[in-house]
Amino acid sequence: MTRTLDRNIDALVDRTKHDLAKSGLQERVADAITRFAGSMVFVYLHLVFFGAWIAVNTGILPILRPFDPSLVVLAMIASVEAIFLSTFVLISQNRMAAADDKRADLNLQISLLHEHETTRLIALVSELAHKLDVRTQVDDEIEELKRDVQPERVMERIEERGESLLQSEN
Secondary structure: OOHHHHHHHHHHHHHHHHHHHHOOHHHHHHHHHHHHHOOHHHHHHHHHHHHHHHHHHOOOOOOOOOOOOOOHHHHHHHHHHHHHHHHHHHHHHHHHHHHHHHHHHHHHHHHHHHHHHHHHHHHHHHHHHHHOOOOOOOHHHHHHHOOOOOHHHHHHHHHHHHHHHHHHHO
């Protein structure tokens, strides 16, 4: 691997460590619960717990006297657990969405910088070709490529076309 790639990987790892260290206890607990709830161990524990509860309370496993024959208590426990688990999952998803937004912003900035640098390189090569009296078949296209892209105009055009699409559907 190149030194640049190694440096970039190290920067990403350091940023992830920094973000984890910056997260609060509540976020770390929510992430730990969400990770556990998404594991096969969680599934196996629930299979054993619910299976035993149902087996005991329906009389299939007569080692104990049924204590919830209608399984209402089991349903309540499962419902409360589902409420809490969904809340923990939402907390984790919100944090991940915020991190995704940061990465998207970074990608946009890098793309805009790359586009600007490419435009400058095209202008430089075009100028060199002109000075060396080299003719190309794509002069019109090169002239267009030499112009900087204005992100605001691109967003406006996307919004205009999106609105016209919505209007044509109605």
